[in-house]
Amino acid sequence: MKKQTDCETSSEGCSGELGQLSRRHFLFGSGAALLTLTLPTLGEAQVLRSEYPRQKIGNLSQLIFNQPLKFRYPWDHVNAENYLIRLSEPAGGGVGPENNVVAFNSLCTHQGARLDENFDGKACIAGPCYLHWTTFDLTRHGMVISGHATVGLPQILLETEGDEIYAVGIQGLIFGYSNNRQAPV
Numbered sequence: 029m030k031k032q033t034d035c036e037t038s039s040e041g042c043s044g045e046l047g048q049l050s051r052r053h054f055l056f057g058s059g060a061a062l063l064t065l066t067l068p069t070l071g072e073a074q075v076l077r078s079e080y081p082r083q084k085i086g087n088l089s090q091l092i093f094n095q096p097l098k099f100r101y102p103w104d105h106v107n108a109e110n111y112l113i114r115l116s117e118p119a120g121g122g123v124g125p126e127n128n129v130v131a132f133n134s135l136c137t138h139q140g141a142r143l144d145e146n147f148d149g150k151a152c153i154a155g156p157c158y159l160h161w162t163t164f165d166l167t168r169h170g171m172v173i174s175g176h177a178t179v180g181l182p183q184i185l186l187e188t189e190g191d192e193i194y195a196v197g198i199q200g201l202i203f204g205y206s207n208n209r210q211a212p213v
């Protein structure tokens with residue numbers, strides 16, 4: 029004869045106390061696991077950020093809407109050319125009173141084509157890339173909108189001190205490099 033399980037004999041069935049305890053344990057366990065996964069990530073971000081140089085790249089008062097300003101960071105090299113731009117709307121990582129000043133590296137993450145001044149502050153996009161038409165969303169950390177690239181455009185982390193704008197790190201790898209912190213030879 030088949031032996032009945034706790035769920036089958038309980039008047040509350042599987043949604044009884046045993047089931048609720050299991051769910052509580054599950055939720056508690058999930059929260060702890062999430063915390064464990066998150067803490068090292070935050071710590072790592074702080075370490076990475078502290079290893080980048082802090083470099084002045086412009087002034088808020090001199091930045092004209094939709095006119096990208098070229099600068100090199102974190103090295104003085106053509107592949108480290110980035111654009112600082114004031115967008116028409118607030119952006120993730122944006123600085124300034126309206127959180128709409130952002131900066132991105134200008135090498136397409138698909139095959140390294142140069143986006144050059146193909147940054148549109150009104151539409152808040154970079155691209156489309158002239159090789160395979162990838163377009164990046166500048167309000168969402170350079171996320172790919174369309175095209176062949178699968179990785180977002182590296183975003184230069186910015187800070188302000190009064191009117192001055194500083195580059196203090198990079199989120200994402202510059203195309204062709206396994207480490208942003210080692211200057212090419």
Ligand code: FES
Pocket residue numbers: 136137138139140141157158159160161162175176177
């Ligand atoms: S190199 Fe830019 S989309 Fe291919």
